[in-house]
Amino acid sequence: MKQHIKVGMLGIGNIGRGTYTALEMNHQQILETTGLDIEIVKILNRHPDKDRGIDLPKEKYTTDINDILDDPEIDIVVELMGGIEPATAYMASALEKGKSVVTANKAAIAANGKRLVELAQENHVLLRFEAAVAGGIPILTSLTTALLSNEFSEVHGILNGTTNYILSQMTEYGKDYAEMLRTAQEKGFAESDPTADVEGHDSANKLSILMSIIFGTEIPPEMIPTRGITTIAREDIDYGFESGYRIKLLASAKKSKKGIYTNVEPVLIPASHPLASVYNEFNAVFVKGNAVDSLMFYGRGAGSLPTGSAVLGDVIGIARKLAKGAAYDVVPQIRYDSGLRFIGEGISKYYVRMTVTDKPGVLGRITTTFGQFGVSVEAVKQNAPYESDGERIASLFFRIFEVERPLLYYVLNKLHKENIILSVDNIMRIED
Amino acid sequence: MKQHIKVGMLGIGNIGRGTYTALEMNHQQILETTGLDIEIVKILNRHPDKDRGIDLPKEKYTTDINDILDDPEIDIVVELMGGIEPATAYMASALEKGKSVVTANKAAIAANGKRLVELAQENHVLLRFEAAVAGGIPILTSLTTALLSNEFSEVHGILNGTTNYILSQMTEYGKDYAEMLRTAQEKGFAESDPTADVEGHDSANKLSILMSIIFGTEIPPEMIPTRGITTIAREDIDYGFESGYRIKLLASAKKSKKGIYTNVEPVLIPASHPLASVYNEFNAVFVKGNAVDSLMFYGRGAGSLPTGSAVLGDVIGIARKLAKGAAYDVVPQIRYDSGLRFIGEGISKYYVRMTVTDKPGVLGRITTTFGQFGVSVEAVKQNAPYESDGERIASLFFRIFEVERPLLYYVLNKLHKENIILSVDNIMRIED
Numbered sequence: 001m002k003q004h005i006k007v008g009m010l011g012i013g014n015i016g017r018g019t020y021t022a023l024e025m026n027h028q029q030i031l032e033t034t035g036l037d038i039e040i041v042k043i044l045n046r047h048p049d050k051d052r053g054i055d056l057p058k059e060k061y062t063t064d065i066n067d068i069l070d071d072p073e074i075d076i077v078v079e080l081m082g083g084i085e086p087a088t089a090y091m092a093s094a095l096e097k098g099k100s101v102v103t104a105n106k107a108a109i110a111a112n113g114k115r116l117v118e119l120a121q122e123n124h125v126l127l128r129f130e131a132a133v134a135g136g137i138p139i140l141t142s143l144t145t146a147l148l149s150n151e152f153s154e155v156h157g158i159l160n161g162t163t164n165y166i167l168s169q170m171t172e173y174g175k176d177y178a179e180m181l182r183t184a185q186e187k188g189f190a191e192s193d194p195t196a197d198v199e200g201h202d203s204a205n206k207l208s209i210l211m212s213i214i215f216g217t218e219i220p221p222e223m224i225p226t227r228g229i230t231t232i233a234r235e236d237i238d239y240g241f242e243s244g245y246r247i248k249l250l251a252s253a254k255k256s257k258k259g260i261y262t263n264v265e266p267v268l269i270p271a272s273h274p275l276a277s278v279y280n281e282f283n284a285v286f287v288k289g290n291a292v293d294s295l296m297f298y299g300r301g302a303g304s305l306p307t308g309s310a311v312l313g314d315v316i317g318i319a320r321k322l323a324k325g326a327a328y329d330v331v332p333q334i335r336y337d338s339g340l341r342f343i344g345e346g347i348s349k350y351y352v353r354m355t356v357t358d359k360p361g362v363l364g365r366i367t368t369t370f371g372q373f374g375v376s377v378e379a380v381k382q383n384a385p386y387e388s389d390g391e392r393i394a395s396l397f398f399r400i401f402e403v404e405r406p407l408l409y410y411v412l413n414k415l416h417k418e419n420i421i422l423s424v425d426n427i428m429r430i431e432d
Numbered sequence: 433m434k435q436h437i438k439v440g441m442l443g444i445g446n447i448g449r450g451t452y453t454a455l456e457m458n459h460q461q462i463l464e465t466t467g468l469d470i471e472i473v474k475i476l477n478r479h480p481d482k483d484r485g486i487d488l489p490k491e492k493y494t495t496d497i498n499d500i501l502d503d504p505e506i507d508i509v510v511e512l513m514g515g516i517e518p519a520t521a522y523m524a525s526a527l528e529k530g531k532s533v534v535t536a537n538k539a540a541i542a543a544n545g546k547r548l549v550e551l552a553q554e555n556h557v558l559l560r561f562e563a564a565v566a567g568g569i570p571i572l573t574s575l576t577t578a579l580l581s582n583e584f585s586e587v588h589g590i591l592n593g594t595t596n597y598i599l600s601q602m603t604e605y606g607k608d609y610a611e612m613l614r615t616a617q618e619k620g621f622a623e624s625d626p627t628a629d630v631e632g633h634d635s636a637n638k639l640s641i642l643m644s645i646i647f648g649t650e651i652p653p654e655m656i657p658t659r660g661i662t663t664i665a666r667e668d669i670d671y672g673f674e675s676g677y678r679i680k681l682l683a684s685a686k687k688s689k690k691g692i693y694t695n696v697e698p699v700l701i702p703a704s705h706p707l708a709s710v711y712n713e714f715n716a717v718f719v720k721g722n723a724v725d726s727l728m729f730y731g732r733g734a735g736s737l738p739t740g741s742a743v744l745g746d747v748i749g750i751a752r753k754l755a756k757g758a759a760y761d762v763v764p765q766i767r768y769d770s771g772l773r774f775i776g777e778g779i780s781k782y783y784v785r786m787t788v789t790d791k792p793g794v795l796g797r798i799t800t801t802f803g804q805f806g807v808s809v810e811a812v813k814q815n816a817p818y819e820s821d822g823e824r825i826a827s828l829f830f831r832i833f834e835v836e837r838p839l840l841y842y843v844l845n846k847l848h849k850e851n852i853i854l855s856v857d858n859i860m861r862i863e864d
Binding site for chain 1: 574577581723725
């Protein structure tokens with residue numbers, strides 16, 4: 001019965017500081033509630049001269065990873081360096097040396113989760129990564145404990161705070177994408193290179209992990225069709241708002257008998273759906289189970305302390321097992337053996353914004369062509385025409401009934417090639 | 433290492449059927465994921481001739497509680513009878529006989545939780561009651577595992593589906609309370625005697641349990657100031673809607689150094705708050721922790737299968753420990769020893785609707801009296817006057833800045849006694 005649990009931490013960046021601070025704030029309460037005295041005894045700090053903005057005992061720092069991996073007193077290694085390597089190598093080594101591992105590293109788990117899970121199994125230790133998906137929100141813990149009595153059919157996540165902040169502000173203030181990105185960067189909500197966020201890759205990493213837990217699949221992020229928010233214009237936001245929708249960058253996956261439909265893309269969601277009220281830097285995960293039905297988890301998906309809270313939750317979970325001297329779970333927290341494969345994006349309703357020359361018969365030609373290919377129109381709206389390069393042009397907004405995405409693209413492409421429409425400006429899925 | 437876990441179930445009503453059905457639906461998946469073969473082997477059915485609307489092997493039924501309590505093969509007793517007694521006596525007996533207990537019984541846990549928790553401790557078995565608060569939402573599991581690294585400062589719950597359904601429909605269709613209650617009864621969302629729901633007692637039971645877990649307090653439901661939704665009129669809903677608020681029956685508790693402020697009452701919540709988008713029969717729990725910050729859990733707070741999902745989640749949690757032959761947690765899931773006591777309802781902003789005679793100077797006399805007692809007005813609105821009993825009368829709507837509730841009541845009472853106002857029609861808290 002081990003009550004004093006020693007932790008080695010790799011990295012002392014944003015999340016590392018949050019984890020250390022959260023433990024300092026709540027050490028006494030954790031001790032009283034669980035009987036566990038958890039201590040971060042060593043910290044890998046590859047740049048010891050850099051000001052970390054936190055005052056902690058210098059003797060805890062080391063620049064040598066082996067000071068942590070080879071310390072027999074350390075029970076749990078917390079990896080908070082980020083990036084796929086050397087983080088994966090360090091975690092693998094810790095597992096092989098019989099230490100349990102906690103990580104917040106979505107990229108490393110999305111890339112190497114299966115291998116690391118197997119290593120943990122082989123070495124009879126635990127691997128946890130609650131903080132890797134949706135920051136402080138306890139979604140992975142819930143799915144793998146209280147919700148085990150469900151088979152899940154779908155998951156939809158707002159998994160990236162930066163893009164949700166930009167979209168929320170565009171909606172609230174009627175500003176353009178480029179302007180809101182600059183504001184987000186000034187406020188520290190967006191990186192100076194925002195590509196991973198705004199192009200949806202960060203969300204795809206997290207969705208890959210969520211799918212593996214919910215569906216037992218091994219669908220790497222590179223396989224998930226991923227579209228970002230950079231093409232969204234004020235007109236799209238305005239049209240959505242007026243029609244009772246909100247636009248969110250949604251990471252979605254649905255299970256069918258044949259396999260998994262999945263993608264990451266901006267989606268029009270009805271304003272009354274709980275995901276529509278997730279604003280600014282907040283995240284949310286919506287799931288549907290065959291017993292529990294609809295559930296949504298909402299909270300901070302990033303940030304020093306909220307992410308630290310999730311890291312510490314995992315540390316406490318493992319420490320409780322160590323304290324009881326209990327055998328580890330015979331089955332891992334995550335499995336990759338359902339055999340379900342990625343089978344496409346499925347059929348959906350779509351929103352299409354296009355530019356046309358404002359002359360009689362254009363709308364008729366478009367809808368006739370749609371009709372020929374079985375593409376049905378739910379609603380159409382035209383904005384007031386305006387002059388451009390001596391031509392009168394107008395924007396058309398369509399809502400299209402359920403259709404396969406490739407067919408829709410084919411028909412739009414055909415309309416464009418036949419010069420019936422000048423340009424297709426945006427295409428987004430509609431979730432009803 | 434016990435892999436075949438036998439469960440005895442007390443009661444085969446709505447939740448009993450949901451639990452049985454959810455296990456039938458997902459038995460294979462639970463087996464594959466956890467290695468556990470969970471079986472409900474006996475069911476206490478006090479009215480064996482009643483049609484239960486479910487087809488299950490008759491030999492599982494018994495009318496004798498001792499068939500379950502004295503069966504050495506049964507590891508877990510699931511209590512789904514409802515009501516404080518005999519449920520509490522049966523649970524106590526099961527714990528004393530070394531069986532772990534799972535219950536969905538909020539009334540019994542709110543009334544006798546402390547005694548039952550102590551009994552479980554003494555007998556080295558487990559007591560779990562996820563389903564007792566907010567149905568299928570895994571709030572208790574999350575608070576006692578992934579979120580243990582937090583000190584929580586407040587909790588706000590929409591914990592009753594019946595009242596939330598009525599308020600949502602009043603808002604959507606502009607209908608009166610009485611009419612919407614009838615609709616809810618017809619649709620099966622409200623009982624024929626709706627008192628426990630509409631007067632807030634059901635929510636108070638659940639809040640008492642939530643507070644014990646979040647704050648380690650022992651504040652019985654009878655001590656929580658509780659106001660229902662029966663006095664809410666269309667005018668209140670309309671005023672809230674126009675002013676950017678939604679009205680929800682909120683079960684709230686906040687911690688201060690001195691103790692706990694708590695109550696259950698209808699509250700005006702800003703439309704942009706995530707709790708404002710919880711519609712119809714759905715429930716939600718919003719908490720604030722010192723590391724994780726704001727979190728909200730949303731889902732079905734009642735219903736056969738969603739509640740069954742929570743019951744089964746607890747059963748699986750206990751079964752996993754049994755399967756590992758692990759020593760039970762040395763500390764209970766719930767504690768009552770923080771010493772924090774109920775200290776009142778705290779100060780808040782308030783909404784007040786009143787009726788006055790429509791003559792010059794009335795508003796001035798009201799605001800002057802408010803001012804004398806330090807009650808500050810944030811906003812005031814008057815509806816068009818109308819004739820009643822030969823007098824021209826009007827409704828006034830006030831938003832009042834932070835004030836102690838007793839002071840506000842005192843001043844309103846004084847205004848009424850001095851015949852400055854004809855009646856105070858409604859008072860509700862505003863959460864900003």
